[in-house]
Structures are given as C-alpha cells and as structure tokens.
Amino acid sequence: DIRMTQSPSSLSASVGDRVTITCQASQDISNSLNWYQQKPGKAPKLLIYDASNLQTGVPSRFGGSGSGTDFTFTISRLQPEDTATYYCQQYDDVSLTFGGGTKVEI
C-alpha cells in the first residue's frame, strides 16, 4: 500500500501570507497526486490534479508542484475564505490514498 504523509497537520497564518503544505509518498507515484479543500459539513473540492494542474474555476493563488515522492501545495496569498482542511491524495491502478489533512486557520 502507498502511504501519504502530509505536514503540517495544522497551521495558522495571516491574510496575505504564503502558505505551504507538503505531502510525501511512501514510493514513487510520478505525478499522480491531487489536492483538495474541504470546509466543515461539505464535500471536498478538487483544487489541483496531477500534481500541478489547476482545476477549472479554482483561483490562481492555489498551486501545486512536485513529482516522484515529494509534493508541495501552495496558497500564494491567503484569503479569509481559504480557512479549511486540505488533503493530498495519490492514485494508481489499484488504489487511492489520502494524506492525513492540514487544517488551515486565519
């Protein structure tokens, strides 16, 4: 099984700050890595797919990078509405795995 280690588990930042979340896979997953935002009581929302591609309609302040085992998710200028929990997720032919999540507070 592929394990995803996401860090930090929580962070607090100010409006306008740059926020970075990392996700490490237990083995090489190429670019098969997605990022989601989840607000309380809601379903997750896809932000970044295949490591670095911005999903249609998602603001450009969100970004992703990395390949292989190490990945980074960035919010370039944090906005109040970005308060949420963020998850990374890998996929291969036989499984999906989520990271543990990062709670982002303002």
Add this chain to the structure above:
Amino acid sequence: VQLQESGPGLVKPSETLSLTCSVSGGSISYYYWTWIRQAPGKGLEWIAFGYFYRGANTKYNPSLKSRVTISADTSKNQVSLRLSSVTAADTAVYFCARTGPVALSGLDVWGQGTTVTVSS
C-alpha cells in the same frame, strides 16, 4: 453532472449497509466512480472504485475488501456500495465521487454525502 447519495441513515451492528449514488446530467459510462468515507472528526478514507463500461473493473481498500462490494446499474445510472458486518467503526459520512474519463485522475465531482450511523 450531479451526484446524490442515499441510504438508510441508521444501521444495526452486524447488518449490511447499502448505499446508492444516483448520477444525473451525464452517463456513468467512461468514468471511474469511487466511494469515500469520513468518520466524525477524522480524515478521508477511500473505500472502493469501479469502472463500469463493457463490464466491471473494481478495486477495493485492502482493509475493507472482505466486506465491500461496489456495483453499478447502467440502466438507472446508479452506482451502489454494500458494506457487510458493520460495526460502530463504520459510522461515517459516505461520499460518492467521479474521476476520469477513462483513466483515474482527480475526483472532480462529489455528492453531498450521506451520514450513516451504526448503532443498536
């Protein structure tokens, strides 16, 4: 495309949980369909995914594989999940989600989720 999960809400321990994801605005063909759950206050856990065009290609979380079945009714445009021998640990919000087309990628469409409580 819109997804709507439905299920019993409350299930007794040892019983079988059955959930349905009704898909509107598009066909279930050509896409992968997944079930994911989230226990109260916890993270996301993948349960199963399936591809139901010209047969069925299904994969399961190894930790749940012995108890889970994902299936589809293409005539009704629905994807279903059955989870047997439930315990309190299966109490969660259950989501269905879509990925594809044809190949796995980001889960771009989600249902709102349905809450399942396992209790006698």
